[in-house]
Amino acid sequence: MSVISLRDIEVRFNSKHVFDGFSLDIGQGEKVRIKGKSGAGKTTLFKLMLGFLQPDAGEVLYEGQKLNGSTVWRARKSMAYVSQDMSIGEGLVKDFFDEIFSYEANKHLQVDREDIMKLFRKFSLNEELYEGRIPELSGGEKQRIAIVISILLDRPVYLLDEITSSLDEVLKEKIAQYFLGLKGKTLLIISHDRVWEKNDVKLIDLDNLR
Numbered sequence: 001m002s003v004i005s006l007r008d009i010e011v012r013f014n015s016k017h018v019f020d021g022f023s024l025d026i027g028q029g030e031k032v033r034i035k036g037k038s039g040a041g042k043t044t045l046f047k048l049m050l051g052f053l054q055p056d057a058g059e060v061l062y063e064g065q066k067l068n069g070s071t072v073w074r075a076r077k078s079m080a081y082v083s084q085d086m087s088i089g090e091g092l093v094k095d096f097f098d099e100i101f102s103y104e105a106n107k108h109l110q111v112d113r114e115d116i117m118k119l120f121r122k123f124s125l126n127e128e129l130y131e132g133r134i135p136e137l138s139g140g141e142k143q144r145i146a147i148v149i150s151i152l153l154d155r156p157v158y159l160l161d162e163i164t165s166s167l168d169e170v171l172k173e174k175i176a177q178y179f180l181g182l183k184g185k186t187l188l189i190i191s192h193d194r195v196w197e198k199n200d201v202k203l204i205d206l207d208n209l210r
């Protein structure tokens with residue numbers, strides 16, 4: 001069964017048709033890169049999958065269930081969404097981690113400081129940053145912290161929206177390798193970075209729809 005299905009989706013903004021009869025099936029464990037020029041509808045696709053945007057026609061299904069008021073929470077709890085410009089708050093980094101892992105949806109996760117530090121080291125984040133303040137982090141450090149949190153959330157589905165665009169080549173490669181190596185996870189990747197172009201990554205090109 002597909003994890004996420006879009007059936008005959010139509011999305012209009014004023015007179016602009018972003019999707020007109022678009023369908024897509026994402027299987028469990030599939031790794032899919034979504035490509036398309038600016039304005040093609042890449043982020044709109046993620047918003048539909050998360051139930052943040054209702055299509056004007058057609059339906060979005062998560063594990064075969066149509067997204068609606070009573071099913072959307074289960075779907076969202078199964079997905080980790082990471083974007084280019086995530087707001088990760090204004091306070092201390094460690095307080096932000098505490099806050100995320102105290103949410104009801106995440107309480108079952110047993111995340112200790114060493115789990116966090118392992119990922120800090122893996123993605124070349126200085127361990128001292130954990131005690132620091134979020135406004136003092138660079139853009140690339142904030143980005144990597146959002147990535148570390150998404151990994152610790154250990155969700156079955158990852159929606160990654162340009163997560164490597166502000167990082168250097170070495171980090172881009174490390175992060176792509178890490179995610180693409182996750183067995184059994186379903187990945188949807190919006191990225192212009194070549195590091196995600198691998199043989200087992202399926203490509204959906206939104207520019208070829210019209």
Ligand SMILES: Nc1ncnc2c1ncn2[C@@H]1O[C@H](COP(=O)(O)OP(=O)(O)OP(=O)(O)O)[C@@H](O)[C@H]1O
Binds near residue numbers: 037
């Ligand atoms: N809330 C909105 N109101 C009006 N138009 C919108 C809205 N959201 C998106 N659009 C329009 O829909 C189109 C698709 O937007 P979307 O953000 O999905 O594009 P994208 O492919 O992610 O682009 P980019 O690569 O520039 O981020 C764009 O033309 C955008 O202006």
